[in-house]
Amino acid sequence: xxxxxxxxxxxxxxxxxxxxxxxxxxxxxxxxxxxxxxxxxxxxxxxxxxxxxxxxxxxxxxxxxxxxxxxxxxxxxxxxxxxxxxxxxxxxxxxxxxxxxxxxxxxxxxxxxxxxxxxxxxxxxxxxxxxxxxxxxxxxxxxxxxxxxxxxxxxxxxxxxxxxxxxxxxxxxxxxxxxxxxxxxxxxxxxxxxxxxxxxxxxxxxxxxxxxxxxxxxxxx
Amino acid sequence: xxxxxxxxxxxxxxxxxxxxxxxxxxxxxxxxxxxxxxxxxxxxxxxxxxxxxxxxxxxxxxxxxxxxxxxxxxxxxxxxxxxxxxxxxxxxxxxxxxxxxxxxxxxxxxxxxxxxxxxxxxxxxxxxxxxxxxxxxxxxxxxxxxxxxxxxxxxxxxxxxxxxxxxxxxxxxxxxxxxxxxxxxxxxxxxxxxxxxxxxxxxxxxxxxxxxxxxxxxxxxxxxxxxxxxxxxxxxxxxxxxxxxxxxxxxxxxxxxxxxxxxxxxxxxxxxxxxxxxxxxxxxxxxxxxxxxxxxxxxxxxxxxxxxxxxxxxxxxxxxxxxxxxxxxxxxxxxxxxxxxxxxxxxxxxxxxxxxxxxxxxxxxxxxxxxxxxxxxxxxxxxxxxxxxxxxxxxxxxxxxxxxxxxxxxxxxxxxxxxxxxxxxxxxxxxxxxxxxxxxxxxxxxxxxxxxxxxxxxxxxxxxxxxxxxxxxxxxxxxxxxxxxxxxxxxxxxxxxxxxxxxxxxxxxxxxxxxxxxxxxxxxxxxxxxxxxxxxxxxxxxxxxxxxxxxxxxxxxxxxxxxxxxxxxxxxxxxxxxxxxxxxxxxxxxxxxxxxxxxx
Ligand SMILES: Nc1ncnc2c1ncn2[C@@H]1O[C@H](COP(=O)(O)OP(=O)(O)OP(=O)(O)O)[C@@H](O)[C@H]1O
Ligand SMILES: [Mg+2]
Numbered sequence: 019x020x021x022x023x024x025x026x027x028x029x030x031x032x033x034x035x036x037x038x039x040x041x042x043x044x045x046x047x048x049x050x051x052x053x054x055x056x057x058x059x060x061x062x063x064x065x066x067x068x069x070x071x072x073x074x075x076x077x078x079x080x081x082x083x084x085x086x087x088x089x090x091x092x093x094x095x096x097x098x099x100x101x102x103x104x105x106x107x108x109x110x111x112x113x114x115x116x117x118x119x120x121x122x123x124x125x126x127x128x129x130x131x132x133x134x135x136x137x138x139x140x141x142x143x144x145x146x147x148x149x150x151x152x153x154x155x156x157x158x159x160x161x162x163x164x165x166x167x168x169x170x171x172x173x174x175x176x177x178x179x180x181x182x183x184x185x186x187x188x189x190x191x192x193x194x195x196x197x198x199x200x201x202x203x204x205x206x207x208x209x210x211x212x213x214x215x216x217x218x219x220x221x222x223x224x225x226x227x228x229x230x231x232x233x234x235x236x237x238x239x
Numbered sequence: 240x241x242x243x244x245x246x247x248x249x250x251x252x253x254x255x256x257x258x259x260x261x262x263x264x265x266x267x268x269x270x271x272x273x274x275x276x277x278x279x280x281x282x283x284x285x286x287x288x289x290x291x292x293x294x295x296x297x298x299x300x301x302x303x304x305x306x307x308x309x310x311x312x313x314x315x316x317x318x319x320x321x322x323x324x325x326x327x328x329x330x331x332x333x334x335x336x337x338x339x340x341x342x343x344x345x346x347x348x349x350x351x352x353x354x355x356x357x358x359x360x361x362x363x364x365x366x367x368x369x370x371x372x373x374x375x376x377x378x379x380x381x382x383x384x385x386x387x388x389x390x391x392x393x394x395x396x397x398x399x400x401x402x403x404x405x406x407x408x409x410x411x412x413x414x415x416x417x418x419x420x421x422x423x424x425x426x427x428x429x430x431x432x433x434x435x436x437x438x439x440x441x442x443x444x445x446x447x448x449x450x451x452x453x454x455x456x457x458x459x460x461x462x463x464x465x466x467x468x469x470x471x472x473x474x475x476x477x478x479x480x481x482x483x484x485x486x487x488x489x490x491x492x493x494x495x496x497x498x499x500x501x502x503x504x505x506x507x508x509x510x511x512x513x514x515x516x517x518x519x520x521x522x523x524x525x526x527x528x529x530x531x532x533x534x535x536x537x538x539x540x541x542x543x544x545x546x547x548x549x550x551x552x553x554x555x556x557x558x559x560x561x562x563x564x565x566x567x568x569x570x571x572x573x574x575x576x577x578x579x580x581x582x583x584x585x586x587x588x589x590x591x592x593x594x595x596x597x598x599x600x601x602x603x604x605x606x607x608x609x610x611x612x613x614x615x616x617x618x619x620x621x622x623x624x625x626x627x628x629x630x631x632x633x634x635x636x637x638x639x640x641x642x643x644x645x646x647x648x649x650x651x652x653x654x655x656x657x658x659x660x661x662x663x664x665x666x667x668x669x670x671x672x673x674x675x676x677x678x679x680x681x682x683x684x685x686x687x688x689x690x691x692x693x694x695x696x697x698x699x700x701x702x703x704x705x706x707x708x709x710x711x712x713x714x715x716x717x718x719x720x721x722x723x724x725x726x727x728x729x730x731x732x733x734x735x736x737x738x739x740x741x742x743x744x745x746x747x748x749x750x751x752x753x754x755x756x757x758x759x760x761x762x763x764x765x766x767x768x769x770x771x772x773x774x775x776x777x778x779x780x781x782x783x784x785x786x787x788x789x790x791x792x793x794x795x796x797x798x799x800x801x802x803x804x805x806x807x808x809x810x811x812x813x814x815x816x817x818x819x820x821x822x823x824x825x826x827x828x829x830x831x832x833x834x835x836x837x838x839x
Contacts, residue, residue, distance in 0.1 A: 101757070106755070121750060132505060133755075135501070135504060135505060144501070
């Protein structure tokens with residue numbers, strides 16, 4: 019069954035060029051058509067700067083496209099009510115960012131708990147889930163550390179924990195293994211495959227050809 | 240040439256926009272001090288010399304001292320956060336291997352020069368604005384003396400600028416000092432990180448809360464005596480600062496209720512972190528609400544309890560008091576007197592004992608070389624001469640030693656009606672005859688008959704009472720307005736905090752937006768944060784201020800139910816208003832953090 023339908027999607031960034039005193043329009047994505055089925059593992063590959071992150075953001079409901087539309091289960095994103103969009107971001111999506119986006123002023127544990135709090139989950143349930151995830155990804159000892167005290171790979175794993183804790187339907191991962199050694203890369207791939215077995219959809223951006231082997235489909239941008 | 244000029248202007252403008260937050264916060268920080276200072280300078284010029292001005296001067300002095308402390312804390316806060324914003328850039332510069340000399344140049348231009356420039360510009364403009372405001376509100380005299388106005392304006396601006404420049408120098412010095420012996424990269428890298436574990440020295444870690452608690456105990460001790468209650472007030476503020484800024488204390492508190500911490504992760508995201516980060520600001524908010532309830536509330540309270548039913552007929556027994564050098568050939572009774580001086584240079588009016596007997600209608604005996612000393616100033620200021628056995632009086636040419644028979648506070652003609660009649664001496668009749676030169680006459684009569692004389696000094700009760708009432712309503716409206724202003728300033732400071740921390744807060748709410756926070760939740764969390772950072776200290780300040788004031792009044796005048804109920808209700812109403820104000824700030828900031836799609 020189709021989960022995402024992307025039709026004639028395009029995105030252009032406007033910026034003001036100070037030197038030439040005129041508007042610059044750069045098209046990052048132009049007239050893209052795409053369908054993604056439920057329970058699919060998709061890899062997106064492409065040169066740097068081609069617009070992979072931009073596409074992922076548009077799918078995740080945080081970047082408005084300049085043309086075309088994104089349909090999620092026959093609901094057109096960016097055209098529906100704001101409440102629905104909030105719910106979509108909160109319940110359906112788990113986003114792993116390239117630059118982690120962790121809050122420096124709270125601990126790892128609290129960073130991971132945020133989505134659960136926003137979802138109104140009970141404390142015991144949330145703490146349980148958090149403990150399991152942290153154990154799974156091998157950052158149990160770092161639970162009470164602050165993000166600035168972590169290494170890049172550890173931060174990445176924290177970001178993955180945060181994306182997984184709400185048990186989302188779709189996981190949008192922007193180079194989730196970019197900073198990890200081969201052991202941890204494999205670990206995360208195993209986790210992702212396990213997740214996929216639970217009827218979830220995974221959309222993953224990567225430069226690693228090895229990972230593409232696990233994917234159901236590879237999209238070249 | 241023209242092009243270079245233009246590009247420079249563009250550059251300056253861009254810089255200005257970048258620094259706009261700091262500029263606005265400078266203005267918000269300087270405004271209260273400047274306004275109160277100008278009000279004080281203007282009011283001092285407008286006030287009548289003899290009446291009530293000392294009371295108001297002490298009130299102003301206390302407000303100014305408290306505000307000065309507050310201004311220092313806020314400025315240090317602003318400059319600190321200004322440096323913290325720039326810190327990543329500096330650490331990067333060092334990583335890229337900048338020479339120290341080059342770096343000092345950049346730091347000078349970035350921090351020192353800009354903050355100095357913006358500081359002085361904002362001080363001058365804000366002083367002008369507050370001066371205009373104050374003079375529109377408080378300048379009652381019709382003839383405006385331009386020289387006076389300029390003098391006041393320059394004094395105000397000078398003081399404000401001086402404080403500002405001094406503080407900027409001090410903070411720059413602190414930065415310089417800290418970065419001298421440390422590795423520069425470490426210093427700039429850690430400036431944003433080591434907020435939670437700030438002290439390398441363990442001793443400092445524990446000493447702050449200990450000082451705070453000791454100060455708090457001292458406050459309680461000082462409260463036992465009403466004479467030291469003002470020290471208690473100042474100490475209370477200091478101890479609050481130490482307690483709030485000590486991480487260890489707060490960490491202990493937050494550890495003890497870690498289990499309930501779950502829902503508050505977003506709103507307070509570790510309360511202690513926020514308190515540590517904003518301790519100076521929190522103290523200022525505390526201070527402002529403390530000033531309003533303690534100092535200004537005290538003035539209003541004394542106004543309410545004291546002056547309402549003051550009996551003017553006791554204070555001023557005669558409708559007219561007239562004196563002058565003119566002799567009288569009228570059938571109205573007059574009392575001759577002449578002037579002398581004491582050793583300290585106080586002017587005294589000397590009457591004979593027969594005049595005194597006629598005025599007071601009682602018998603009194605006084606022998607030669609003896610005198611009776613009477614003071615007509617306010618009763619609180621009367622110091623009896625009991626310890627002084629002898630008093631040397633200087634007359635026109637000669638001088639004479641007298642034995643003080645008695646000294647008392649007594650109203651003969653009226654309290655405070657003229658500086659010449661403040662201190663009165665009564666001497667023997669024959670003594671009076673022999674010493675008297677330049678005799679003046681005093682009588683209580685309708686003035687119209689005698690008004691032709693130029694050297695006549697006329698005092699009228701109706702006029703004086705009207706003037707006095709005017710003055711007191713002027714002063715209390717001054718206090719009410721300054722109080723309202725300080726409350727508004729508390730709101731302004733919370734707004735300023737939002738502006739200064741705009742970038743970090745924005746980042747946080749962007750992330751929450753991505754994670755799918757609902758609008759309602761966003762507002763809830765934001766308001767919860769403001770409640771904890773701003774409203775809690777406001778309440779604490781109000782409560783401690785009110786408590787200290789009520790203890791003070793209990794000692795001085797005893798408990799008067801209706802006044803206290805009114806005062807308490809006023810405090811509660813003010814707190815509710817502030818609560819509403821903070822809610823409005825939340826709504827305003829929500830508008831600012833409203834994310835358009837694609838901002839992330
Ligand atoms: N906010 C923005 N404003 C203007 N241009 C932008 C903005 N965000 C991205 N771009 C531009 O869009 C292009 C694509 O960016 P994007 O981040 O999607 O690349 P990417 O494919 O993820 O690259 P990488 O593999 O390096 O992460 C880039 O050329 C970038 O300059
Ligand atoms: Mg990218």
